[in-house]
Amino acid sequence: MGTVRREQHIECSPATTWDFIGDPARLHEWFPLTDCRVDGKKRWVTTSTGLTFEEDIVLLDHELRRFQYTIVNNPLITGHLGTLDVMDDGHGYTLAVYSTTMKPDVLALVIGGAAGVGLKKAKSLLEGTV
């Protein structure tokens, strides 16, 4: 399994950050996607190239501020777990961490790259610089 982690400091309270990026239905507002749909424990996300990924929501813990999901029913992806953690940086601001572990290994790099730009966009939106 390939594993990648991306981190982003956000000058915003963890509660406010979690309200935004912890909402599974708002992923497309900050992640490089064109569409996102949630139905119960299922989520479907679509990229600008027209690819749609079906996902199972594994965990949505508002106390821990942790979201976990796994891509399912994909002929190429034989293993996956994505985790988003929103933590206090010790000064009242946010440390957001997005990690992904998957097979094929190298796809972790691609998801990690998208997560990196997504977290930067979330930072801009939450800090009001966009």
Place this chain on the structure above:
Amino acid sequence: MGRRILFITTDQQRFDSLGCNGGTIARTPNIDALASQGINYTRAHPQNVVCMPSRSTMITGQHVATHGVWMNGVPLPDDAPSIAATLRTAGYKTALIGKAHFEPVVDPFGRFVENKVAASGEETAFHVMPDGSLVPHRGFDHLEFATHSPAASLHYSAWIRENHPEALGMFLPNLDMDLEVNSKGGGDTNAPQVHHNPINKEWYHTDWVADRTINWLDSLSTDDDWFCWMSFPDPHHPWDPPQSELGRVNWRDLDLPAGYITDAARREEVLRNKPAHWMGWYDGSFVSNYEAPAKWIPATLTPDQVREVNAMTHIENELIDEAIGRVLTAIRARGWQDDVDIVFTTDHGEMQGDFGFLFKGPYHVDGLMRLPLIWKPANSAHLAPNVVDAPVGLVSLAATFASIAGLPAPEYVEAPSLPVSNDDARSRGFERVLTEWDSVLFDKVVRSRTIHRDGFTCTAMGRGMLHDGTEGELYDHRNDPLQQVNLWNDPSHQSLKSDLLSDLRDNLPRTVMPLRTCDAPV
């Protein structure tokens, strides 16, 4: 009206593949003529031996430490310096046709401009500068992209899909279902990445790149100044030239290359005297980088497979030479022949059997580092033909293009324009050429820094998974042209080694930190 520039690149081509450089198999009369009429550099090195970092050096005129594309999969920022943008500002019409690869190809999120431009069908993409002006992507007015097969979502793929959809499945899939470089064998010998491709020659990407270049040149006015980067994806694997061309070179007729050590025991002895990542790759225990098939073990490579890979490569190089010939004919037909500078090179080499390997990786030897580089100045420049054996790097290309256009070297470049003679090289300090490698493929980390000077190549390994930072390689090219004797620990060479390492440290720019993230495998 100034001097126009045709910049021709191939992908993964060895120095010794051309007739002008001693090659005896592939017939390359057009490139050989450029060499005989121009300046042939016999010791040109890339600043990194894989595509994205090396190409980023070409366009920025910067070492890898500065432009920051430290391995494949790290995108060159959209606002990175570009010699094409500099030339365009000076009034040049600009185009890049063929393989770009400043940004990852594997891009399911559609993040990267190269893929977006191809998907949109637009001629280029524009970026808004801080002053509100619009600048085309990397300074190119016109972009048409291709890579090694129609599988990617680039212009060539769209052209095949639209015009010859039956050809989509004819190429060898470059990646397997694990998205690793395909180790699948084919051809007559089951060599990895060899494939008999039934595609028509006219539909193959080599001819497509030439056709699209001619089409763009035809769109220009006679008085236009222009800079055209014509970038062939071959002879990079997969080795799948049109099957109709296989009769050009029969692999059964080929001698084994000089760098292939036939005796396995002797080969392994040579490898054991190199840093540990050499033997680790050979026996399949340490595949450090994405650019070689993860599931292929070099120790299984047979002499016939080496012959067949070489034959396929020679065929691809002949096709490239013929395609170049067609473009040169088109240039003459426009009456530009006296005012066009032509620069031919490649981004890195190919092992092609050396030491029992194919493909590429963190191995700083001539197979990967010694590149063909030819500059045929415009006739109007009145520069005498020459052979330059001083060490030069692709890092000098950007300043060279600026000088051709009559511009000063841009402030962003880190190397002067190419010398036009050995005397010129001596007077302008062309003493050394530097190459960097960094790769982090999950838990596999390899770092090295290399200097070539005074006929020696010296590589210092950084700390990594197999190295503690004390290992390295030192080769004496005069006495050991195949780099089979590692002098790193030889007592009589310690003073020289120390001097070379000191020179390396003094001349390599400090790496810009933090390193940018790797966002894709390639």
